[in-house]
Amino acid sequence: MSNVASVSRAVRAAAPGRPVTFWALAARRFLRHRLAVTSLAVMAVIGTLALGAPLVAPHSPTAIDAVAFQAAPSRTHPLGSDSVGRDVLSRLIYAARVSLTVGLLAVAMYVVIGTAIGAAAAYYGGGIDLVLSRIMDVMLSFPPLIIILFAVTVFGRPSIWNVIIVLGLLGWPSLARLVRGQFLALRDLEFVLAARATGASDARVVIRHMLPNALAPVLVAATFGMANAILVEAALSFLGMGVQPPTPSWGNMLTDAQSLTVLERMPWLWVPPGFMILISVLSINFVGDGLRDALDPSLKL
């Protein structure tokens, strides 16, 4: 955030002769998108809460209060307590760690895999492209949640790490397709041909010359991907196939609400975690929208 602001200030302060970089222009455009800037601030708050959870949370997320089962909000438990007697507010704060960790790590993982595969398919073309593209077709022509459900069970006991690994290993095809398209357009441009003519290795051409030019759409896709990863983790945990209690996750905090008694009589148990999922996913999507407008207005994602 402060980084973005300082870049924009630098742009305004720049003397007329100094070239304005693409990223500085993008930062200026991003700052005009009010919803995106507000959302970035919301994400910063949630991120800070997640990092500082032990300092902010009134209780331990797993500590059991033996005199408070499904207790209504009170002074000791501002958002009440769950069916085992754990403090809902503390669990809510700690659960932010789960969602953000899954979002960041799973997406980082598939961005690396997807970029490598997409780049390889476009750069080498021919048989390699054919095989990789068909694999993408197969994986993209199936609802990801269903494969993810299968795969999560493969790893035995479901946990946050299973969810991250499965999302990371299965999320790459759409990103690979995007990178492939970008690289196909770049492959025959003069600067790439020039780099190759000077005898640069394949790795150098791809990493130094092509990748920086394909980064903008990847960044946008990764942002939307993070929102999606958080939704998928929440859904898996809700179904009991993701993060398991006592580790708190916004998704598994909603599991209890499948009982009509909890749903009707104890809204403090399910409304706050649902709301947190909504707020974080919404903010990340708005940031993604702002990034898309800022980086490439013609991009349709």
Place this chain on the structure above:
Amino acid sequence: MQRYILRRLLIMVPILLGITVLCYLILSLTPGDPVQMLISPSMSAEDMVIKRRGLGLDQPVHVRYVKWLGELSRGNLGYSFTSGAPVTKRVGERLIPTLKLTGTALLLSYAIGIPVGVIAATRRYSAVDYVATVLTFLGISLPTFFLGLGGIYIFSLRLQWLPVGGTLTLGGDGGFVDGLYHLILPAAVLAVAGAGVVTRYVRSSMLEVLGQDYVRTARAKGLAEFIVTRHHALRNALIPVITIAGLQIPALLAGAVITEQVFEWPGMGRLTIEAINQRDYPVLMAITLVTAVLVAAGNLLADVAYAAADPRIRYE
């Protein structure tokens, strides 16, 4: 056109095979042994070996896969590990409720998305457009299960307008109205995310068309703005939106897994969860296959409809 459809059908075959191989591999890696789910304390180790042989689990993966394919070619999807019932029957009876739910949701998402997208595009950058954009983002950001639980809380528990779940009233007449009454809430919940996506596409497609020369000509002739939007722009703007219907199908089927769980809707999504918990591989493989066929068929239909709606599109 016939040749195009035929070619697409032929391409479908390797893709479907690929999906079944992928899922067979994933499932065969599962450490959770289906036999473990079936044993009772009275079974000896010997009984378990017999049981395993009975289910064909003593053979290597590739042998099992080829056998499965062979049976498939005869229209046999195998027998459920847990109930022993033919899988075709178990999946078949769950397919109709899912089609009903996802079909209604698809229609609803278009019924909401098209008008909202058109209004947002014709009043670009107005307050209406802004509200529509925010609502769109809300739609795609709301977790299905939270929306479903919220819907049950408001419409079923507080207002008592709609049932909390199921497809029919127990002991009721089981008529069309009763079915519809049970369908409204789950279908609406499932439609929300789709409506968001459709709105965004309709808006951007409409904006593109409204900027074209022939629309300016229509306006220059002095036609009312309503006529220009309705007759000149909308028809062309909706053509690319058709393809979104094909892309919506995987999202709807995935959403159905969660919606069916929340609303106790006896469809394929709920069966998926049951089969995963019971490690019922034949049922899971059948669900995979049916889902893949539905997705592929939906995409093909969307592409054919696209070509039918737009004479400029020629598939060779």
